[in-house]
Structures are given as C-alpha cells and as structure tokens.
Amino acid sequence: MARWQPGATERLVAAAVDLFTEQGYDATTVAQITERAGVTKSTFFRHFSDKRELLVAGQETLSRLLAEGITEAPAGAGPLQAVAAGLERASGAMGPANRELGPRLKAAVAASTELQERDALKSVGLAAAMTEALIARGVPEPTAHLAGELGVLAFKRGYAQWSESDRDDDDAHGLAPYALAALEELRAATATLS
Numbered sequence: 001m002a003r004w005q006p007g008a009t010e011r012l013v014a015a016a017v018d019l020f021t022e023q024g025y026d027a028t029t030v031a032q033i034t035e036r037a038g039v040t041k042s043t044f045f046r047h048f049s050d051k052r053e054l055l056v057a058g059q060e061t062l063s064r065l066l067a068e069g070i071t072e073a074p075a076g077a078g079p080l081q082a083v084a085a086g087l088e089r090a091s092g093a094m095g096p097a098n099r100e101l102g103p104r105l106k107a108a109v110a111a112s113t114e115l116q117e118r119d120a121l122k123s124v125g126l127a128a129a130m131t132e133a134l135i136a137r138g139v140p141e142p143t144a145h146l147a148g149e150l151g152v153l154a155f156k157r158g159y160a161q162w163s164e165s166d167r168d169d170d171d172a173h174g175l176a177p178y179a180l181a182a183l184e185e186l187r188a189a190t191a192t193l194s
Contacts, residue, residue: 009047009057010097011037016054017101020108025051025115055109055118056125063129065090066151070133079139079147080187084180086130087155091176094159099175102163127152150190154183 015036019028030051034044048054069089073082109115127148134144158179165178 008037008039008043012039012044012047013054013057014097014101016051017104017108020112020115021104025108025112052114052118055105055115056122059122059125061093062090063126065093066126066155067129067133070130071136073137079134079143080150080183082134082137082139083130083147083151083154084183086133086151087158087179087183088176090155091158091174091179094162094175098159099163102159106160106163123152123156126155150183150186154186155179157182157185 012033016028016033019032019036028051030041030044033051033054034041037044048057066086066089069086070082072089073085077085109119127145130148130151131141131144134147135141139147158175158181161182162175162178
C-alpha cells in the first residue's frame with residue numbers, strides 16, 4: 001500500500017462513495033474505504049475526521065471559489081449576476097472526476113439519512129459563503145440570502161444535469177453552462193411567485 005501517492009483525497013472519496021452505494025453507509029468501515037483507495041488509515045485520518053466528512057470534501061474550496069467569483073464580479077453587477085460569476089468560478093474547478101462521481105454520489109446520499117443530513121449542511125455552508133460575499137458587495141441581507149440560496153440550488157441542479165448528461169456532447173464546456181442555465185430557470189421561476 002503506497003503511503004504518499006498523489007490524489008489520496010480523491011481516491012478516498014471515490015472509494016467511499018462506491019462502497020456506500022454497494023453496501024450502504026452504515027455497513028461501510030474506514031478500513032474498507034482505505035483498502036479500496038489504496039491508502040493507510042493514518043492517511044485517511046489526516047484528510048478526514050470520520051467517514052461522514054467524505055461527503056463534504058472540497059466544500060471549503062468550493063465555498064471560497066463561489067465567494068471569490070462574487071467578489072470579483074463587475075461593480076455594476078446585480079446580485080444574481082454576481083452569483084453567476086461565482087458559479088462560473090466554482091464550475092471551473094470541477095473536472096471529469098467530479099462529473100464521474102455525480103451519479104454515484106447521488107445514489108449514496110439518497111440511500112442514507114445521515115448522508116442526506118450532511119449534504120444539507122454542505123448546502124447551508126455554500127449558501128452562507130455566497131450570502132456573505134454578496135453582503136460585502138453592499139447587497140441588503142434578505143436579498144443576499146435569497147440570491148445565495150438560489151445559487152446553491154442552481155449549482156446542485158446544474159451539477160446533477162451535467163453529471164447525468166451525454167459526455168460526448170459537452171465535455172469541452174464543463175459544468176458552467178449547466179449551472180448558469182439552472183440559475184436562469186430559477187430566476188424566471190421567482191418571477192412567477194407573486
């Protein structure tokens with residue numbers, strides 16, 4: 001078992017998602033995850049405090065990228081335009097491995113109440129990062145909160161569509177078009193709420 005191979009985090013997440021899907025979250029042990037990923041238990045615990053944390057791997061980076069995109073949006077951009085800039089920035093960090101993991105991750109989360117709770121907490125964290133970035137731009141708090149929540153919904157919907165779409169048609173375009181289209185659909189849907 002190689003101790004210092006690159007990509008340990010990605011291998012651990014992929015191994016865990018596969019095992020969660022194959023045998024269920026509760027039946028999966030850290031030892032099984034590390035064996036499948038080809039790493040030691042100590043490597044696992046350098047990256048994660050427990051197996052629940054595997055689901056939120058990369059959340060800090062994703063939150064940072066969303067916030068940076070919002071912060072760097074043009075000065076005259078409205079709240080949803082700034083969120084779109086955040087979605088574009090974060091989407092750029094999502095590669096083929098993220099796309100391949102999507103359907104398996106969805107199945108693992110759907111099969112476990114504990115993973116559903118962890119996924120919900122991840123969404124709260126992403127929305128908070130976007131909300132804070134929008135408030136820092138001078139967007140009033142209720143508007144910033146709503147735009148942040150819409151950004152999370154758009155990211156999740158776009159990611160689901162991207163990961164389940166035909167790879168040959170749009171590998172060159174990545175996640176961004178899907179996330180931005182989802183944001184536009186949600187923006188249009190809000191207009192029907194009154």
